[in-house]
Amino acid sequence: MTVSEKETGATAHTPKINRDKLVRDMAAIVGPEGVLHKTYDLKLYEYDGSVDKHLPEVVIFPRSTEQVARIVRYCNQEQLYYTARGAGTGLSGGSIPLRGGVLIAFTRMNKILEIDPENLRAVVEPGLVNLHLSQAVAPYGLYFVPDPSSQKACTIGGNVAENSGGPHTLVYGVTTNHVTGLEVVTPDGEIRNYGGKATDGPGYDLTGLFVGSEGTIGLVTRVIVKLTPLPPAVKTFLAIFDSVEKCSNAVSGIIRNGVIPAALEMMDNLMIGAVEASSHAGYPLDAAAVLLVECEGLPAALEQQAGTIEEICRQEGAVEFRTAKDAAEREALWKGRKGAFGAVGRMSPDYYVVDGVVPRSKLPQTLAAVGAISQKYNLRIANVFHAGDGNLHPLVMFDGNKPGDLEKAVKAGEDIIRMCAAEGGTLSGEHGIGVEKRDMMCFIFNEDDLAIMRRIRQAFDQQGLCNPEKVIPTPGRCGETRIPTARKAQEIYERADMQAW
Amino acid sequence: MIETDNLIQDLLGIGGEDGLSTGQAQLDAVALDGQSPRAIVRPSTAEEAAAYLKYANSHGLKVAIRGGGVHSGIGNPLEWLDIVLTTERMAAITEYSPADLMVGVQAGVKLSDLKAELAKNGQFLPVEAAGLLQGATIGGAIASNTSGPFRLAYGPARDWLIGVKFVLADGTIAKGGGKVVKNVAGFDMMKLFIGTLGTLGLIYEMNFKLLPLPPLTSTLVVAFDDYQAACGLALKAIDTGTFPSALTVLDRGAALAVGLPDRTATLLLEVRNTAQALERQVRDITGLCREAGAAGPDMLDGSQEQHDLWQKVTGFGYRELSGQGLALKVSTLPDQSAALLTQAHALADRLSLRISLLSHAGHGLSWLTGSYEDEDKALEFVRELTSWAERLGGSVAAERLPLALKQRVGDVWGTALSEGELKLMRGIKAKLDPERTLGPGRFVAGI
Ligand SMILES: Cc1cc2nc3c(=O)[nH]c(=O)nc-3n(C[C@H](O)[C@H](O)[C@H](O)COP(=O)(O)OP(=O)(O)OC[C@H]3O[C@@H](n4cnc5c(N)ncnc54)[C@H](O)[C@@H]3O)c2cc1C
Ligand SMILES: Cc1cc2nc3c(=O)[nH]c(=O)nc-3n(C[C@H](O)[C@H](O)[C@H](O)COP(=O)(O)OP(=O)(O)OC[C@H]3O[C@@H](n4cnc5c(N)ncnc54)[C@H](O)[C@@H]3O)c2cc1C
Numbered sequence: 001m002t003v004s005e006k007e008t009g010a011t012a013h014t015p016k017i018n019r020d021k022l023v024r025d026m027a028a029i030v031g032p033e034g035v036l037h038k039t040y041d042l043k044l045y046e047y048d049g050s051v052d053k054h055l056p057e058v059v060i061f062p063r064s065t066e067q068v069a070r071i072v073r074y075c076n077q078e079q080l081y082y083t084a085r086g087a088g089t090g091l092s093g094g095s096i097p098l099r100g101g102v103l104i105a106f107t108r109m110n111k112i113l114e115i116d117p118e119n120l121r122a123v124v125e126p127g128l129v130n131l132h133l134s135q136a137v138a139p140y141g142l143y144f145v146p147d148p149s150s151q152k153a154c155t156i157g158g159n160v161a162e163n164s165g166g167p168h169t170l171v172y173g174v175t176t177n178h179v180t181g182l183e184v185v186t187p188d189g190e191i192r193n194y195g196g197k198a199t200d201g202p203g204y205d206l207t208g209l210f211v212g213s214e215g216t217i218g219l220v221t222r223v224i225v226k227l228t229p230l231p232p233a234v235k236t237f238l239a240i241f242d243s244v245e246k247c248s249n250a251v252s253g254i255i256r257n258g259v260i261p262a263a264l265e266m267m268d269n270l271m272i273g274a275v276e277a278s279s280h281a282g283y284p285l286d287a288a289a290v291l292l293v294e295c296e297g298l299p300a301a302l303e304q305q306a307g308t309i310e311e312i313c314r315q316e317g318a319v320e321f322r323t324a325k326d327a328a329e330r331e332a333l334w335k336g337r338k339g340a341f342g343a344v345g346r347m348s349p350d351y352y353v354v355d356g357v358v359p360r361s362k363l364p365q366t367l368a369a370v371g372a373i374s375q376k377y378n379l380r381i382a383n384v385f386h387a388g389d390g391n392l393h394p395l396v397m398f399d400g401n402k403p404g405d406l407e408k409a410v411k412a413g414e415d416i417i418r419m420c421a422a423e424g425g426t427l428s429g430e431h432g433i434g435v436e437k438r439d440m441m442c443f444i445f446n447e448d449d450l451a452i453m454r455r456i457r458q459a460f461d462q463q464g465l466c467n468p469e470k471v472i473p474t475p476g477r478c479g480e481t482r483i484p485t486a487r488k489a490q491e492i493y494e495r496a497d498m499q500a501w
Numbered sequence: 502m503i504e505t506d507n508l509i510q511d512l513l514g515i516g517g518e519d520g521l522s523t524g525q526a527q528l529d530a531v532a533l534d535g536q537s538p539r540a541i542v543r544p545s546t547a548e549e550a551a552a553y554l555k556y557a558n559s560h561g562l563k564v565a566i567r568g569g570g571v572h573s574g575i576g577n578p579l580e581w582l583d584i585v586l587t588t589e590r591m592a593a594i595t596e597y598s599p600a601d602l603m604v605g606v607q608a609g610v611k612l613s614d615l616k617a618e619l620a621k622n623g624q625f626l627p628v629e630a631a632g633l634l635q636g637a638t639i640g641g642a643i644a645s646n647t648s649g650p651f652r653l654a655y656g657p658a659r660d661w662l663i664g665v666k667f668v669l670a671d672g673t674i675a676k677g678g679g680k681v682v683k684n685v686a687g688f689d690m691m692k693l694f695i696g697t698l699g700t701l702g703l704i705y706e707m708n709f710k711l712l713p714l715p716p717l718t719s720t721l722v723v724a725f726d727d728y729q730a731a732c733g734l735a736l737k738a739i740d741t742g743t744f745p746s747a748l749t750v751l752d753r754g755a756a757l758a759v760g761l762p763d764r765t766a767t768l769l770l771e772v773r774n775t776a777q778a779l780e781r782q783v784r785d786i787t788g789l790c791r792e793a794g795a796a797g798p799d800m801l802d803g804s805q806e807q808h809d810l811w812q813k814v815t816g817f818g819y820r821e822l823s824g825q826g827l828a829l830k831v832s833t834l835p836d837q838s839a840a841l842l843t844q845a846h847a848l849a850d851r852l853s854l855r856i857s858l859l860s861h862a863g864h865g866l867s868w869l870t871g872s873y874e875d876e877d878k879a880l881e882f883v884r885e886l887t888s889w890a891e892r893l894g895g896s897v898a899a900e901r902l903p904l905a906l907k908q909r910v911g912d913v914w915g916t917a918l919s920e921g922e923l924k925l926m927r928g929i930k931a932k933l934d935p936e937r938t939l940g941p942g943r944f945v946a947g948i
Contacts, residue, residue, distance in 0.1 A: 118736065119834045119865075141742075163685045174683065176692070177660045192921050198865055198895040199657065200646065200832040202914035203945045204701075204926050208659060208692025212685050232742050256600040258624070258713025298744065301778035357681040361600040389683040429683035437686070444686060449675045452933070453688045459928040471687065 017057055017080070017100075026060050026102070029070045034061040034108070045085065045103055049150075050436050051352060051406070052093040052484040056083070056103035063108050065183060065191055065221040072219065073189035075102055075465055083467045084215040086127065086158030089150040091353050092434030093484070094161065094214045098469040104219065106157050112136055113222070120227045121180070121197050126157025126220050133225070142227040145172045148430070149338040156223050163212030165430040167263040167337065168294070170388040172228060174430065176211040183222035184210060187461035197224055209456070214432050215467045217460035231262070231296035235306050236330045237323040239291040239313040240284055244268055244371075244383075247289035248363040250316035251387040255360045259308045263294040264388030265337055268367075271382040271395075274343040281336025282329060284320075291318075291387065292337055340384040341395065348380070348397035350406070354413040355431040356420035360390040369419050370394050377412040379405075391429035392420070407483050414481055418443060433471045435484075441471075442478035450478070508562075512540055512584075515552045520544060520590075533565055533573055535904050536582040545590040547666065547674050547705045554703065555672030557584055558938045564670075565940050566699035568608065568641025571632035571819070575645055575900045576698050577913050580942035588640050591705055594618060596680070602711040603680055605664070608640025608704050615639055624711045627655035631819045633812070640704050646696030649815040653863035654746035654773070655712070662691045664708030669701075670938035680708045693929075700944045701933045715773035718746075719783050720807045721798040723790050724764040728752070731766040732839035734793050735862035738770060743785045745863065747771040749814055750838055752846070754857025754870075759813040766842070768862075769814065770798075771807070817859050818870045820901075826872040827879065828901035831860075831890055838862040844889055845869060852878040865895070880909055887915035914945045923948075 023037045036059040047053040062068045075082045081101030106127035114123040117140040130151040134143040147166035165174040181195035195207035241247040272283045295306045324330040358366045374381040385393040398409040421443040522541040544550035562583040588609035596605035599622040629649025630642040664678035677690020725731040735748040749769045756767045772782040818828045838860040849856040860867035873879040887897040899913040
């Protein structure tokens with residue numbers, strides 16, 4: 001039994017499910033090959049990239065919107081909880097069926113339905129893998145901007161639900177800025193169209209409200225995305241520092257000067273060590289910290305921008321610059337960056353990814369505070385993050401087999417998040433609230449703020465069956481430290497689709 | 502029966518004399534759809550605004566929110582009006598951190614004041630609105646989801662709003678988002694409140710991310726004999742990677758309205774960049790013009806000259822007197838600009854309207870103004886253009902209509918939304934403003 005069950009006694013309210021009937025009825029909707037129900041199979045779907053887990057009763061793989069609508073109507077009729085799942089790379093437990101019930105996996109709805117290069121739009125199914133979209137539109141000189149480091153595996157539906165970002169969303173914005181319309185199966189089982197290919201349609205912005213709602217107000221079955229022309233030229237370079245403080249000062253300086261590159265990522269020494277050990281990307285092992293900078297645009301403008309950024313870094317004490325000579329060097333650097341989490345996984349039995357944001361001028365003191373938290377708990381913390389956005393990702397290393405270590409890691413993460421909130425930042429820049437941070441929402445929102453979110457949720461989901469227990473805390477329970485189920489984080493690396501990182 | 506015998510006394514009790522106007526001339530000056538309110542309230546804090554709203558809400562009084570009041574008439578006819586709540590005394594810049602490229606502003610801050618303040622630090626907020634010079638406020642611009650030519654480069658206003666604080670009709674003060682540029686904590690209340698025309702709550706404070714002002718800009722003016730050629734070149738400029746920041750096609754009337762020569766079709770392009778890159782962009786665009794057989798382009802280099810022209814383009818359609826003629830905002834896909842120009846003019850000719858049309862060919866928003874003698878024909882024009890746009894997956898918002906025409910149009914947003922989506926929107930309204938205190942009837946389908 002998971003901690004969340006213990007806390008809520010939720011299972012007590014769940015009606016007794018006749019699993020055989022459920023499996024039969026679901027097979028009638030999606031065919032027998034679209035239903036998993038053996039414990040052995042379900043085990044693969046009880047967790048995501050976070051540190052929580054809970055078994056679903058069944059996993060269903062719909063192939064059409066109509067099937068999704070029928071599943072939802074069935075769940076309403078039988079009073080079953082249901083939760084959507086993309087690739088399960090989420091880092092806040094969003095796709096974990098916390099009260100069991102039906103897990104709706106979208107991986108078989110993965111088609112690209114339309115590419116409209118003239119109008120810079122594509123229409124895709126939610127199970128499409130993020131990278132596959134950019135690959136498919138590349139021949140038109142276009143790409144889909146949001147590029148989470150998990151892009152080889154994560155789905156567009158998951159990106160929409162989490163409002164995901166990535167290294168290259170600094171200038172062009174995160175998922176919500178690249179979605180103009182959605183087809184959604186609402187919690188009452190109806191198929192609805194929000195927005196469209198054109199923008200500024202009449203009415204409340206249901207598309208904008210849905211993006212980032214973490215699967216709690218409906219299931220998306222079709223996504224209309226904005227495409228962006230590929231940059232004519234790119235320049236990628238490393239600025240190398242002998243102290244973390246100098247490096248974070250440089251980031252603040254770059255933003256203060258308003259020269260915002262396409263990507264501005266930072267890694268500290270511990271992280272560089274992990275990355276180099278697993279991929280030999282070309283990062284200097286002796287550096288205290290590096291900035292990975294990518295400028296893009298017209299060649300002339302690009303050189304000038306890169307020059308200004310170098311200048312600022314030099315003033316802040318950068319000791320060396322290395323420019324990627326060719327596409328291969330550039331790719332190696334990015335492969336290292338995008339594989340950073342996995343690299344830490346090879347270095348430590350377990351790790352806990354923390355996601356917090358601070359105003360960009362506060363990076364220097366924030367990183368110092370993360371260092372202090374590492375010492376306080378006596379746990380190593382590696383830093384790799386979207387520095388340009390002020391979006392930290394401290395990776396807290398621990399050993400799940402050591403009694404008390406998980407608790408310590410979770411507490412360290414909570415300290416970091418509290419500190420981000422106190423600095424005027426936020427709980428999550430891109431990984432979402434899910435269950436992981438649900439009870440931390442009160443660090444930044446008061447009961448009135450949360451009550452309004454609850455009202456919005458009820459406007460869509462009167463029965464409360466859609467992805468229960470996520471995002472919005474139960475009144476009064478907020479603020480308590482939630483120690484998640486001690487899933488062995490190691491399990492994640494055994495999954496083939498996660499090997500890529 | 503509404504019991505408000507003590508209305509004035511009660512309102513005085515909430516915010517004192519500074520917060521209240523009841524002079525008939527003042528009331529008439531803020532009339533909406535022919536209805537003057539019984540009182541104007543001017544809260545100076547969120548708490549005061551909450552007290553006024555709570556009072557109105559519990560007494561069955563109807564409230565309209567007013568920013569600069571330059572376009573308060575947008576929307577379906579108001580069912581009823583008792584109180585106008587203005588944001589003029591909530592007009593402070595609450596936090597400005599140039600180093601973080603972030604600003605926090607209260608709703609009543611005038612766009613022109615904000616612009617001047619940010620320019621002192623070489624920064625700007627890419628939120629554009631007609632009525633900038635006439636006193637439009639940041640709250641009004643967000644509540645009506647405005648945008649202008651530079652949306653091509655910067656995206657819609659919603660991309661810049663990172664935090665919002667609001668007051669609901671029942672007096673609840675709440676917020677969403679925050680002040681950092683990336684934030685996925687909780688529902689995106691910013692998106693929910695943008696474009697709601699004061700029908701979900703009072704937006705009293707907003708946080709935005711900012712940008713540094715561009716180093717240099719050039720504006721090119723190209724004349725054409727037909728819409729197709731002008732719009733074709735616009736799309737080509739995107740396609741060939743010249744990275745224009747604005748692409749606006751103007752018909753004859755629109756060109757004259759912004760002070761340009763009398764031409765069938767005019768394409769305005771702007772590029773912004775560092776000197777070297779700009780030179781290359783201008784060269785490439787000039788090449789495209791030659792290929793297309795167009796004369797020119799004429800170049801505007803002076804920054805004041807460019808600024809004035811684009812300001813006029815952004816303010817296109819603004820009239821001192823509301824209710825004069827009609828103004829439609831048309832949303833289509835970018836590649837339908839030429840078809841829109843052709844269609845609108847054919848319709849206008851047939852129905853004897855004089856129209857001017859300006860289309861932001863790169864992002865698909867267009868503005869059309871028109872005057873007419875025959876109301877029946879004007880009605881037919883609005884209906885036909887709306888259904889044409891809707892058939893192509895776009896929409897029309899009749900943002901300004903004389904009251905008589907407005908009352909006949911049905912819904913100023915046409916019929917693009919189906920009953921299913923409307924049901925969800927009514928559900929949201931019912932959760933946040935169950936008594937329908939705020940702008941009843943104003944929104945789509947009379948929400
Ligand atoms: C190594 C690694 C690196 C990562 N890097 C980044 C990064 O750089 N930036 C970033 O933003 N994130 C990152 N993530 C987090 C994660 O990849 C993203 O949140 C991603 O968008 C999740 O997609 P998914 O398909 O795996 O969704 P899942 O994890 O399966 O689900 C995530 C949420 O989406 C909901 N959902 C899924 N499909 C639907 C649907 N069709 N309708 C409604 N709701 C749905 C689920 O219910 C759940 O709440 C990373 C994760 C890992 C493991
Ligand atoms: C003819 C015409 C042409 C136009 N052209 C353009 C154009 O080219 N581009 C463009 O983007 N826009 C255009 N607009 C829209 C216009 O620019 C904006 O509506 C204007 O900026 C609103 O600012 P304001 O402060 O005067 O708001 P007001 O006119 O006072 O209010 C506008 C609406 O917002 C609501 N509101 C105001 N403040 C708040 C608040 N704090 N909280 C909640 N609700 C509030 C009001 O209730 C009202 O419904 C045009 C409108 C018309 C009629």
